[in-house]
Amino acid sequence: MSKKGIVIGAVVIAGVLTATPYIVGSQTEGNIYKQVAHFDQSQPVYQAKVLSYERNWLSSNAVIEVGVDMQALAGVDTSELQWLTTELDLSLQHGPVLTDQGLSLGLLSWQLSNDGAGFADVLDWNKDQLLYLQQGSVNLLGNANYQDVLAALRNAAGLKDLQFELAEYRGHGTYDGETLTYQGGVADFRLQADSMQVAVDNVQVEGAAEASFAAVLAGDFYAGEGRVAAESLAVTDARVGEVLVAEAMTMDYLTALEQKAEATDGSVSELARMVINFGADTLRVNAIEAKDITLHTMMSHLDKAFIDRYLDTLRDTANAEPEQIGEALATLFEQHGLAFLKANPEFAITEFSGSLPQGAFNANAAVSVNGVTAMPTSMEDDAFWREHIRMHSDATVAKPLMQWAMQSYVHTSLMSSGQAQNYTQEQLTQLAAQQAALMTQTFVQQGLLEDAGDSYKFNFSVADDTLTLNGQESPLGQALGAM
Template sequence: MSKKGIVIGVVVVAAALSITPYVIGSQTESAIQDQVALFDSSQPMYQARVVSYDRGWLSSNAVIEVGIDLDDLGLGDEVETGVATSSFQLSVQHGPILTDQGLSLGLASWQLSNDGRGLEDYVQWDKEQLLYLQQGSVSLAGNATYSDAIPQLSNTANTGEVSFTLAEYVGHGSYDGETLIYDGLFSDFVLSVESLMVEMRNAKLSMVASADIATILKGDFYTGTGQLLLDSATVTTAEAGEVAAVDELSMDYITSLSEDTSTNTTLAHMNINYGANSLRINGVEVANLRFDTAINNLDKTFLDAYLEQIRAGFGEDPEQMTIMLSELFESHGLAFLQAQPELAVTEFSGILPQGAFNANAAMSVAGVTALPDSMEDDAFWRQHLRVDSDATIAKPLLQWATTSYVHMSLVNAGQANELTAEQLDQIAAQQAAMMIQAFIQQGVLREEDDTYIFDFAIADGMMTINGQSMPLNQAMGAM
C-alpha cells in the first residue's frame, strides 16, 4: 500500500473515532429522555423525570429523579403520605474506545447509581455503600450486558406496621435489542405485616423477555418466560405460630402470542405454574405438590385495552373502575368471547400420607356470534359455556379428608360439646362413610381399584358426570 493510502486510512479512522462519540452521545441522550418519559407516563405508582443532562464529546452525565407515591403502598394511616423522591446519577462514556470499566471497544458504557438520599426516613442500610448500583456496556454490535446490586437493607420505624429485611441482592442481564435476559438472587427476605410474617430463603429469579424496552417499561403483554426458585419459605402469625412452610418452591410463567388466521386476530396465552417438594399447612404435609394453570386465547386487542384501562384507572374509586371495565367489555366483549378464551388448571396433584390425588379442569366459552342483551342471561352461558374436568383421589385420602371435614363441622356447630374425643372421631368417620357412599350411589363418584374418580363436563347446554348426562338447566335447578 502506498504512503498516501496509509495516510488516507489513518485520517478516515481518526475521523470515525472523533465523530462516533458525538453521534453515540446524541442517540443515548434521546433514548434516555424517551424511556424516562415513558416510564413516568405508564407506571402509576411512580414519577420520573430527567432533572439535568450534560452531554460532552466523550461522556455524558445525567440526574434522574424518581418518586414513589406512598399512598399507593398501603402502609397504613399512621404513615406520612405524599411522594418520596430520590435522585439517580447516570454517567455514560461514549465509544468506540471505552476505559471506565477496563479498556475495551464498544458503543457505550454506563453506571447508574443511587445513594439513597431522600429515602432515609423509610429504609436503612450501610451508608458507606450505594443503595443501588448498575454498571453495563454496549458492544459494537449493539448488545448490552449489565449487572446491578442492592446492599442489605431494612425498614425504619416510619413504615407503620409493615417491616422487612433484605439480604444483599445481585443480578446481571443482557439485551440485544430484541430479547432481555435477566437473573438475580438473594439469600434472605423477611416481610412482616401486623402479626403476619413471611420468610424466604435463598431465592433465585430469572426472566427472558422477547420485547423492546418500551413494551417492557409500559408493562404491556409480551412473549417471555420467568422463574422464581426458593429453598424454603415460612408463614407465621403471632397467635398461631407456623401457619405454612414450603421447601423447594418453584414458580414459573410462560407467555406467548399466536395468530388466528381465520379471524386475522392475535391471541395471547399464559401459563403460570407452581411446584414444591413439600408443603405443610396447619400440620398437614403434602409432598410433590404441583399446581399448574393456563390462560389461553385472549384477544390481544382486548388485552391491550384492558391493561391500558388498569393503568389509567389506578387509584380510582372501585365503583368508577367497575364502570370503566363495563364500558370496555361493551366495546371489546364480542371479540373477547369469539376468541374462545380458556381458563385451565392443567395439573393439581400431590401426595399425602393417606395417598395421592391428581386433578385438572378447563373452562372456556365457544360458539359466540353475538352478545346477549344482558351478560346475566343464564341461557346464553348455558349454551356457550364449556367445562371439562376430572379428578382421581386415593380412597384412604378421600375418607380422611371427608372425616376431617365432618369433624370440623360438628365442632363448629357446637355438637361436639357433650362428646368424648373418641365418640367424636367415631361419629365423624361414620358420617363421612355415609357421605361417600351417597356420592357413589348418585353417580358423582365412581370406584376404580384403590381410587375414587370424578369426571365432569359441560357442553351444548348439557352436564355430564361420570358418563351420565342431563340438561344443564335441570341440573342447576336440582342443586
Template sequence: MKKTLAVLVFTLVAACIVTPKTIAPTYQEKMADIVSNINNAPGYTAKIVSTNAAWFGAENKVLVSFDTAQIDPALQGEKLEAELVIETHYGPLLFSRNGIFGLYETDIRFVGETLRNELSWDESLPLYQLSVLGGFTGNFKLADTIPAFSNPTNTFTFSGYAGKGEMSDKEFIYEGVLDQIDVDDVYNPTKAEGLTVSVELNADLETIMKGGFYDSMMDLSLDKLTLGMDTELSGITIGLSSTLDRDTQLGSLEIGYFIKEVVYEGFTASDLALVTELDNLSNKFFLDYKSFSDSLLAETNSPDSIYGALFVFMQDNIDELLTAKPEFNITDFSGTFPEGSFSASLTSKLADISTPTIDELTIPEFWLYNAIVAANIEADEALVRSLAERFIADKMRAPVTAPEVKQQAQIIIAGLIQQGLMKLENDKYLSEITIEEGQGEIYGMTFPLM
C-alpha cells in the same frame, strides 16, 4: 512496522476522542424521550432537575413522582417521589463490570438518603443501582444490585440482591439471586431463603415493546419459606410462560404454582401443583390494545378519560378476541399426602354466541349459561376417607379417631356414591363433571346451575 503501529494508535486515540462527541446529542434526546414516556403513564410525572454534560459523559438527575390517588382516591394530593441519578460514560473504552468496550455505559442509581432513618445499609452504596452497557450492534448487557440492609431494630434483615442479563436482537435473558430475608417477629417470624428470578424472552426489544405474544419463560423460585413456628414450605416455584403460533397468530399463556413439600403442625403434603392456561388468544387484539393505549396515554393522563376510552376500545374489539374461541384450562391440579394422592383437570370455553357487551361479561349468569366446562377428579380412597373424617371431626369437635366420626364420614361418602356424584374404581374415587347451557351433569345426572 513502526509506521503501521503509529497509524493504528492514532486511529484508536481518534476514535476514543471523537466517538463520545457524536454519541452525546443522541443520548440527551433519549433522556428526553424517557421522561416524556414516564409523563404519559397515568399518575406518573417526571422531570430532569439537572444536567451536567462533559466530553466523555453526562449526569442527569430525574425526579419521578407517583400520585397515590391512582391506588386509593382517599389519598388525593399525596405523592411518592424518588430522585434518580443517571450517569453515562461514552465509549468506545469503558472498562465497566459488564465489559471493556461499548458504545456507552449508564448507571441508574436511587441513592435513597431519605430512607436512612428507616433502613440501614452501607453508607457508600445507593439503595438500588442498575448498570447498562450498550454495544456497538445495538445489544446491551445489564446488572442491578440492592445492598444488604436492615431496620434500626434488626427485626427485618435483607441479605442483598444481585442480577445480570443481556439483550440481543433475538432474546433477552436475565437472572437474579437473593440469599435470605428475615422478619424477626415474636409471634409470627418469617424467613425466605434462596430466591432466584429467571427470565428468558425469545424476541427482540421492538417485539417485546409492541405488547403481543412471543415465546417466553419467567420463573420465581424459593428454596424454603418458614412462616411462624410451625409452617415450612420448600421447593416453591412460580412459572409464567407464553407462546405464539406464527401460522395462526394465536397466543397462549401458562401460569404454574409448585411446592415440593409443605409441613404444617402435624400436616404434611408434597408435590403440590396448580397449572392454569389461557389458550387461543388473538395476538392482533393485544397488539392493537397496546398501540391504542400508548397513543391514548400520549394525549391525556386523566384516569377517567383513559378508562372510558379503553372501555370503548374493549367493546369495539371484543369480537376479535372471542372469534378465536379462547379457553381457560387447568391442566394440572395435584398433590400427595401421607394417605394418598389426588389429581384434577378442567377445560372451559365459550359456546358459539353473538358478540356480548362488556356489561354482559361482568354478569356471573352470563358465564354460567354460555360456558362449556369439563372437569375430571381422581383421588385415592384412603385420602378421601381421611379428609372426610377430618371435616367431620372439626364439625363435631371430636377426635378424628372417634368411632362416630369414622361412621359419619363413611355415611357421607356412601351418600355421594349413591347419588351418582362419584364412583369407586381400583381404590380410587372418580368424578366427571360437565357444564353446558346452564346445566351441570355428573355421570348422567343433570342439575340446573341457575
C-alpha cells in the same frame, strides 16, 4: 425498592441501546429523555423526569428524579409517606474506546447509582455503600450486558409497625436488540408486621422477554418466560404458631403470541397465551403436610387487542376507587367483549396433584367459551351462557385420602355447629368417621363418585346445555334445578 431500582434501570438501558458509533452522545441523550418520559406516562404509581443532562464529547452525566406513590403501591394509607422521591446519578462514556469499567471497545458504557437520599425515613443500610448501583456496556454490535446491586437493607428505626431485613441483591442481564434476559438473587428476606412473621430463603429469579424496552416499561403483554424459586418460605403467627411452610418452591411462567386468520373475511388477529406453574417439594399448612405439590394453569385464546385495552384501563384507573374501576371494566367489556368471546377464551388447570400421608390425588379442569357470534342482551342471560360455556373436570383421589378429607369435613361441621360439646373426643372422632363413610357411599350410589378399586374418580363436563357426570347425561337446566 428493588423493583423500582431494576425498572428505572431498564429506562436507562432503553436509552442507550440504539446509539450508533457516530452520534453516540447526542443520540443517547435523546433516548434517555424519551424513555424517562415514556416511563413517567405509562407507570401511574411512579413519576420520573430528567433534572439535568450535561453532554461532552467523550462522556455525559445526568440526574434523573424518580418518585413513587407509596399509598397506591401498598394499597394502604401511608399518611405523610404518600410520596417518596430520590435522584439517580447517571454517568456515560462514549465509545469506541471505553475505559471506565476496564479497557474495551464498544459504543457506550454507563453507571447508574442511587445514594439513598429520600429513603432515610423508611430504609436503613450501610451508608458507606450505594443503595443501588447498575453498570453496563454496549459492544460494537449493539449488544448490551449489565449488572446491578441493591445493598442489604432493613427498616428504619422510625418504622415501628413494620420490620424487615433484605440481604444484598445481585443481578445481571443482556439485551441483543430482540431478547432481554435477566437473572438475580437474594439470600434471605425477613418481614414482621403485627403478630405475623415471614421468612424467605435463597430467592432466585430469571427471565427472558421478546420485546422492546418500551413494551417492558409500559407493562404491555409480550412473549417471554421466566422462573422465581425459593429454597424455603415460612409464615408464622405469634398467637397460633406455624401457619405455612413451603420448601423448594417454584413459579414458572410463559407468555406467547400467535396469529389467527379469520375464516370469514381473511383478517388476522393476534391471540395471547399465558402459562403459570406452581410447585413445591413440601407444603405444610396448619400442620397438614403434602409432598410434590404441582399446580399448572393456562389461559389461552385471549384476544390480544382486548388484553391491550384491559391493561390500558387498569393504568387509567390505578388511583381510582373500586367502584370506578368496576364501572370502567364493565364498560370495556360492553364495548369490546365480543372480540374477546369470539376468540374462544379458555382457562385451564392442566394439573393439580400431590400426595399426603393418606394417599395421592390428581385433578384437572377447564372452562371455555365457544361459538359466540353476538353479545347477549344482558350479561346475566343464563340461556346464553348455558349455550356457549364448555367445562370439563376430572379427578382421582386415593380412597384413604378421600375418607380422611370427608372425616375432616364432618368433624369441622360438628365443631362449628356446637354439637361436639355433647361428645368426648373419642366419640366425636368415631361419629365423624361413620358419617364420612356414609357420605362417601351415598355419593357412589348417586353416581357423583366412581369406585375405581383403590381410588375414587370424578368426571364432569358441560357442553351444549348438557351436563355429563361420570358418563350420565342430563339437561343442564334440570341438573342445576336439582342442586
